[in-house]
Amino acid sequence: MINLKIVGFVLGILLIIEGFFMLFSVPVSLIYKEPDFWQITLACLITIGVGAALFFIYRKSSKDIGTREGYIIVSLGWVVSSFFGALPFYFTGAIPSYTDAFFETMSGFTTTGASILNDIEALSHGLLLWRSTTQWLGGMGIIVLTLVILPVLGFGGMQLFFAEVPGISSDKLHPRIKETAKRLWGIYLIFTLAEIILLTVGGMDLFDSVCHSFTTLATGGYSTKNASIAHYSSPYIQYVIIFFMYLAGVNFTLSYFALKLKFKPIFKDEEFRKYTFFILFFAVVIAVILALTTSQPLEKSFRDALFQVVSIITTTGFVTSDYLQWVPIGSVILFALMFFGGSTGSTGGGMKIARIVLLIKNSRLELKRLIHPNAVIPVRLNNQAISPQTMTNVLAFASFYVLIVMISVIIVSFMGYDLDTSFGAVVTSIGNIGPGIGDVGPVFNFSHFPSVGKWFLSFLMLIGRLELFTVLILFSRHFWKS
Amino acid sequence: MINLKIVGFVLGILLIIEGFFMLFSVPVSLIYKEPDFWQITLACLITIGVGAALFFIYRKSSKDIGTREGYIIVSLGWVVSSFFGALPFYFTGAIPSYTDAFFETMSGFTTTGASILNDIEALSHGLLLWRSTTQWLGGMGIIVLTLVILPVLGFGGMQLFFAEVPGISSDKLHPRIKETAKRLWGIYLIFTLAEIILLTVGGMDLFDSVCHSFTTLATGGYSTKNASIAHYSSPYIQYVIIFFMYLAGVNFTLSYFALKLKFKPIFKDEEFRKYTFFILFFAVVIAVILALTTSQPLEKSFRDALFQVVSIITTTGFVTSDYLQWVPIGSVILFALMFFGGSTGSTGGGMKIARIVLLIKNSRLELKRLIHPNAVIPVRLNNQAISPQTMTNVLAFASFYVLIVMISVIIVSFMGYDLDTSFGAVVTSIGNIGPGIGDVGPVFNFSHFPSVGKWFLSFLMLIGRLELFTVLILFSRHFWKS
Numbered sequence: 016m017i018n019l020k021i022v023g024f025v026l027g028i029l030l031i032i033e034g035f036f037m038l039f040s041v042p043v044s045l046i047y048k049e050p051d052f053w054q055i056t057l058a059c060l061i062t063i064g065v066g067a068a069l070f071f072i073y074r075k076s077s078k079d080i081g082t083r084e085g086y087i088i089v090s091l092g093w094v095v096s097s098f099f100g101a102l103p104f105y106f107t108g109a110i111p112s113y114t115d116a117f118f119e120t121m122s123g124f125t126t127t128g129a130s131i132l133n134d135i136e137a138l139s140h141g142l143l144l145w146r147s148t149t150q151w152l153g154g155m156g157i158i159v160l161t162l163v164i165l166p167v168l169g170f171g172g173m174q175l176f177f178a179e180v181p182g183i184s185s186d187k188l189h190p191r192i193k194e195t196a197k198r199l200w201g202i203y204l205i206f207t208l209a210e211i212i213l214l215t216v217g218g219m220d221l222f223d224s225v226c227h228s229f230t231t232l233a234t235g236g237y238s239t240k241n242a243s244i245a246h247y248s249s250p251y252i253q254y255v256i257i258f259f260m261y262l263a264g265v266n267f268t269l270s271y272f273a274l275k276l277k278f279k280p281i282f283k284d285e286e287f288r289k290y291t292f293f294i295l296f297f298a299v300v301i302a303v304i305l306a307l308t309t310s311q312p313l314e315k316s317f318r319d320a321l322f323q324v325v326s327i328i329t330t331t332g333f334v335t336s337d338y339l340q341w342v343p344i345g346s347v348i349l350f351a352l353m354f355f356g357g358s359t360g361s362t363g364g365g366m367k368i369a370r371i372v373l374l375i376k377n378s379r380l381e382l383k384r385l386i387h388p389n390a391v392i393p394v395r396l397n398n399q400a401i402s403p404q405t406m407t408n409v410l411a412f413a414s415f416y417v418l419i420v421m422i423s424v425i426i427v428s429f430m431g432y433d434l435d436t437s438f439g440a441v442v443t444s445i446g447n448i449g450p451g452i453g454d455v456g457p458v459f460n461f462s463h464f465p466s467v468g469k470w471f472l473s474f475l476m477l478i479g480r481l482e483l484f485t486v487l488i489l490f491s492r493h494f495w496k497s
Numbered sequence: 498m499i500n501l502k503i504v505g506f507v508l509g510i511l512l513i514i515e516g517f518f519m520l521f522s523v524p525v526s527l528i529y530k531e532p533d534f535w536q537i538t539l540a541c542l543i544t545i546g547v548g549a550a551l552f553f554i555y556r557k558s559s560k561d562i563g564t565r566e567g568y569i570i571v572s573l574g575w576v577v578s579s580f581f582g583a584l585p586f587y588f589t590g591a592i593p594s595y596t597d598a599f600f601e602t603m604s605g606f607t608t609t610g611a612s613i614l615n616d617i618e619a620l621s622h623g624l625l626l627w628r629s630t631t632q633w634l635g636g637m638g639i640i641v642l643t644l645v646i647l648p649v650l651g652f653g654g655m656q657l658f659f660a661e662v663p664g665i666s667s668d669k670l671h672p673r674i675k676e677t678a679k680r681l682w683g684i685y686l687i688f689t690l691a692e693i694i695l696l697t698v699g700g701m702d703l704f705d706s707v708c709h710s711f712t713t714l715a716t717g718g719y720s721t722k723n724a725s726i727a728h729y730s731s732p733y734i735q736y737v738i739i740f741f742m743y744l745a746g747v748n749f750t751l752s753y754f755a756l757k758l759k760f761k762p763i764f765k766d767e768e769f770r771k772y773t774f775f776i777l778f779f780a781v782v783i784a785v786i787l788a789l790t791t792s793q794p795l796e797k798s799f800r801d802a803l804f805q806v807v808s809i810i811t812t813t814g815f816v817t818s819d820y821l822q823w824v825p826i827g828s829v830i831l832f833a834l835m836f837f838g839g840s841t842g843s844t845g846g847g848m849k850i851a852r853i854v855l856l857i858k859n860s861r862l863e864l865k866r867l868i869h870p871n872a873v874i875p876v877r878l879n880n881q882a883i884s885p886q887t888m889t890n891v892l893a894f895a896s897f898y899v900l901i902v903m904i905s906v907i908i909v910s911f912m913g914y915d916l917d918t919s920f921g922a923v924v925t926s927i928g929n930i931g932p933g934i935g936d937v938g939p940v941f942n943f944s945h946f947p948s949v950g951k952w953f954l955s956f957l958m959l960i961g962r963l964e965l966f967t968v969l970i971l972f973s974r975h976f977w978k979s
Contacts, residue, residue, distance in 0.1 A: 347910035410892035
């Protein structure tokens with residue numbers, strides 16, 4: 016029997032936390048003398064109220080939590096958070112359609128950054144803050160967040176952690192899960208504060224600095240400006256954001272080492288090295304292309320190239336240059352990078368660098384295996400042999416990813432979109448990036464999609480964010496049997 | 498030590514055979530009173546001459562042949578055949594550039610059907626016949642052809658067979674390889690003759706019937722007409738071609754059973770059932786879409802849909818309707834089908850239906866495995882458990898395929914092509930289909946590619962035709978060591 020009561024209990028806690036963070040938007044609204052503070056307050060009260068009700072109804076139930084409950088909590092956590100997180104947009108009338116509001120919020124909590132807003136700057140400050148906060152919360156994961164809370168309440172979170180991070184690196188930052196979560200959270204906070212300070216120093220408004228820092232560290236990409244980061248012509252601001260996007264795409268365990276000034280394990284980490292290599296390699300390639308095909312200064316070509324490569328590979332989705340206006344090879348490379356994603360243990364989406372590296376290595380070794388059919392030739396990562404079981408899982412994940420992309424492209428094109436747009440919308444949604452190609456390119460948005468398309472893409476964001484299996488397992492009849 | 502002498506010997510035999518088939522174009526040229534008969538004769542003499550020289554030089558060398566020699570012979574076989582097969586086009590001046598002539602011939606021998614000719618109908622009958630013959634020879638495989646010859650010369654062809662057909666079905670049609678080859682060859686011949694007769698009955702010129710039958714059974718798709726099969730408005734002719742494309746995409750082992758009137762193993766074969774299901778399913782979907790979005794008669798919508806679905810999934814590449822003019826969903830489905838390909842043991846290219854079925858099944862079971870992490874849950878095909886080793890191979894093949902497509906798309910877009918065209922050119926080349934999307938769509942061709950692009954796409958055709966590893970293994974340093 017699945018313990019649905021504990022599911023309700025945990026979701027209750029999640030909603031209370033969500034409502035708490037939503038509350039910050041009320042004073043902001045008041046400070047800026049915006050009339051929508053009471054609708055935001057109403058949304059807060061409903062969210063906290065429902066959360067508290069669930070908490071009190073189920074607080075005395077069994078606290079037995081297993082893997083299956085973990086899967087349900089993780090998936091429903093994102094859905095329920097988005098359901099209530101959409102209320103401020105909906106109640107204030109800033110987003111009149113609930114479908115649109117849900118899309119915008121799911122895009123926030125999954126750190127995607129795809130928007131249906133035609134005029135972002137028309138939003139009130141309260142709503143802009145909430146919009147960025149959804150990404151910040153989603154970024155480190157409501158779940159990782161609650162790893163600090165849940166253990167206090169008396170039960171371990173190991174199963175949850177497993178469900179949330181089914182990545183391939185199970186390196187323990189610290190054996191005790193609660194401590195781990197606290198430390199990761201601390202790093203996240205430090206980085207966010209550091210970026211806020213550096214952006215403010217560069218002349219960015221404090222409010223915008225907070226919002227952009229929230230969405231940078233989450234690799235979310237929501238901006239407070241219609242033109243995204245292109246709004247800020249200051250190279251300093253762009254380089255600061257490049258740096259923090261880059262950090263957000265690194266395994267946070269490594270950042271922890273960095274803050275303790277232990278640099279050796281960082282430079283020995285193969286995923287980190289490949290991640291850095293990919294960024295530099297493709298940034299230089301695109302920079303050369305831009306330098307050869309445009310008349311802009313060399314530094315600008317390099318900055319545009321580096322910004323977009325980092326933004327896309329980390330799945331942030333900020334924009335300083337409309338890459339669809341570049342010569343085709345530029346946008347084709349960026350499109351390919353949309354499959355990559357950040358490192359495991361980062362806030363980035365996509366397939367993750369470690370998987371990409373393993374896939375490439377395995378492909379090369381497959382040739383060696385053909386020559387020596389009887390030899391056992393394992394793939395090595397960080398000089399350690401990867402078990403055949405793990406390698407098969409990575410291969411299965413990749414083929415699942417590609418299959419879902421193909422089927423989804425067909426589904427989206429059923430709505431009348433051409434291949435580029437369908438492909439762009441699907442890949443950017445499942446990879447949690449934000450902008451795509453075609454009619455969902457960097458200067459467009461998702462407002463032109465029909466409702467069914469918005470719900471479908473929201474679903475893709477969800478499964479992409481939760482590494483496919485976590486959500487899809489709920490649709491398997493085996494899950495509910497026995 | 499790799500026995501390069503036997504490689505030379507076998508290639509010599511291949512060239513003699515190639516020259517022999519080239520010879521048929523000479524009388525055809527004479528019958529139609531075309532002045533290019535002597536250049537074709539010259540090409541024949543050079544091909545046979547070089548072949549005979551190799552044969553006589555190496556005829557007394559060791560006949561030791563191992564797996565590695567097999568790989569070299571298979572890959573070089575295609576390259577060398579294309580090298581000499583291009584001579585008739587080049588000598589006659591019909592294709593003034595040797596790069597173009599090589600592309601056209603490699604496209605023939607790999608049964609791709611991608612062309613650089615802007616006016617196919619301007620070719621002489623001799624050249625048109627040769628162009629179709631390259632596909633016919635490539636179709637069943639010069640190698641399978643030579644499996645009948647080589648054993649007579651005193652050594653078994655098992656390793657060659659392994660290198661040529663590394664598909665996942667190793668079902669033996671008959672234990673003795675020579676008999677097997679002969680029977681497959683017989684079926685191929687019977688089907689070709691049957692199609693010639695049926696097309697002639699339908700009013701198609703005998704010459705065109707022969708050429709089209711050659712390229713249908715090979716799933717090649719070279720037509721003698723600029724408009725491809727759209728040239729023939731007769732529904733009868735189009736249905737006949739649909740039927741034989743369908744047959745060519747079926748495992749020839751099953752066709753052998755069919756000719757012996759044993760139908761039970763055919764209908765029990767899962768790959769055959771899924772292959773038929775995919776065709777019917779997607780044909781009906783597209784037929785409904787065409788019926789809803791065009792004003793043409795219902796039968797025409799169904800015929801167009803069925804023709805293009807069968808043509809693309811079998812990787813033939815004949816065209817009766819410009820699918821890029823359909824509503825986007827139609828061409829998106831066809832583009833997705835370009836990854837599928839025919840059955841294993843057919844002349845079709847692509848990834849093959851069996852692999853696609855295994856990938857889909859494995860993805861679904863991956864969820865079950867997550868729920869029961871300690872249970873061994875194998876994928877089943879034809880009610881037989883697939884070994885984890887085989888499943889890993891299929892996954893590795895698929896990820897290799899997708900990786901190569903991604904890298905190749907980037908390479909092609911470097912030549913200035915947009916995403917659609919790059920994607921279309923790469924997928925249609927590696928899948929051995931013919932037409933793609935974008936600027937290599939069904940009404941375009943590959944003449945606008947730069948030379949380096951033509952060589953690169955020729956290479957993709959080759960590795961796609963030989964199931965990737967067979968060729969790529971030659972580029973591995975492990976192959977040449979020890």
